[in-house]
Each structure stands twice: as structure tokens, then as C-alpha cells.
Amino acid sequence: MNRRRFSDHPETAIRIKPHHFVDILTALGRGKTKYSPHPYGHALDRIAGRILSAPQTELLIELGADDICAPCAHNIDGICRDTIDTSYRPEAPRSKLEWNLLIDHRWCERLGIFENQQLTAGELCLRIRERAGDITAIYREIAVERTADRAVNLKKGVELYMKGKRTADR
Numbered sequence: 001m002n003r004r005r006f007s008d009h010p011e012t013a014i015r016i017k018p019h020h021f022v023d024i025l026t027a028l029g030r031g032k033t034k035y036s037p038h039p040y041g042h043a044l045d046r047i048a049g050r051i052l053s054a055p056q057t058e059l060l061i062e063l064g065a066d067d068i069c070a071p072c073a074h075n076i077d078g079i080c081r082d083t084i085d086t087s088y089r090p091e092a093p094r095s096k097l098e099w100n101l102l103i104d105h106r107w108c109e110r111l112g113i114f115e116n117q118q119l120t121a122g123e124l125c126l127r128i129r130e131r132a133g134d135i136t137a138i139y140r141e142i143a144v145e146r147t148a149d150r151a152v153n154l155k156k157g158v159e160l161y162m163k164g165k166r167t168a169d170r
Helices: 018-029 044-053 096-111 121-131 144-162
Strands: 014-016 058-061 118-120
Touching: 014 018, 014 044, 018 044, 018 096, 018 121, 018 144, 058 121, 096 121, 118 121, 121 144
Parallel strands: 014 058
Antiparallel strands: 058 118
């Protein structure tokens, strides 16, 4: 278990949900290295940029509203009020809050991580490479074909990240 404290400034650590980090790596595997501001106002563009720029970026595992969620228009007093498209995942809860908690708990269990754990982006990426395995159980409400595509891109994104190929000029 990693219970170390950050050596420099813990207040600069990124609070991040496990699935948000996984989504950034998956997008990297699809070739996405640049982000634009989103109409909802969430901070994915800024947070992904920091994570992609340096594997030593300090992270703090968060299961509630993280630094991506914080400025989102759907984040009301720290609670996500958004809903998800259940057309391709009919067994999933309609509440984005409930869906995120469900998959984040599954990722925590799979990766052996816990809320408020501190680690670097590189350490979390390595943990994903070593422990992710077959991710269909994590996303079991989604059709296997969709999850297979996600798995391929996650694996590719992990390898690109670990090799330092995290920018458009790779």
C-alpha cells in the first residue's frame, strides 16, 4: 500500500477519479493528445494536459467530485446531477454519479487503490498496465464489443504514456 506523502506541494496534486485517468489513457491510445474546453465547463482539457505533460504529476485518488468535475455545470455542491446515455448500457444506472461510483469502485478493487491514496501519474499508469487485465467485468453493463475497443485503446495508451509518447509530436 502506498501511503507516502508528496515531497513537494500536496496542494498541487490532482484529485482524480480512477475512470477519468483511465479515460485519458484510452483517449491517448486513440491518438488524442489535445483537449479543448467543454461546454459543460469541466476541466478535462486542463487536467489531461497536466497528466499528459509529465508522468511525475502527483495524483490523489478521489471517488467524489474530482478536479475535472469541480467546475462542471452539472456539479451542484459536489454532487453530479448529470445523467448518462443508457441506450447502449441499459443495465447501468441513469445517474452519472451512481455510474461513476460503480465503475470507480471496480477500478479501485482491480488496481488495489483506495480513496485519498497518493501516487504519481506514472505509478498509476504502471498499476493499470500490471493489473487491468480483462476489463469487461468493470464495464459489464456495456456490450463486450464496445469494451473490447476500449481495452485495445487503453492498452495502447498505457504503452504510449510509459514510453513518453504523450504529445501530438510523437
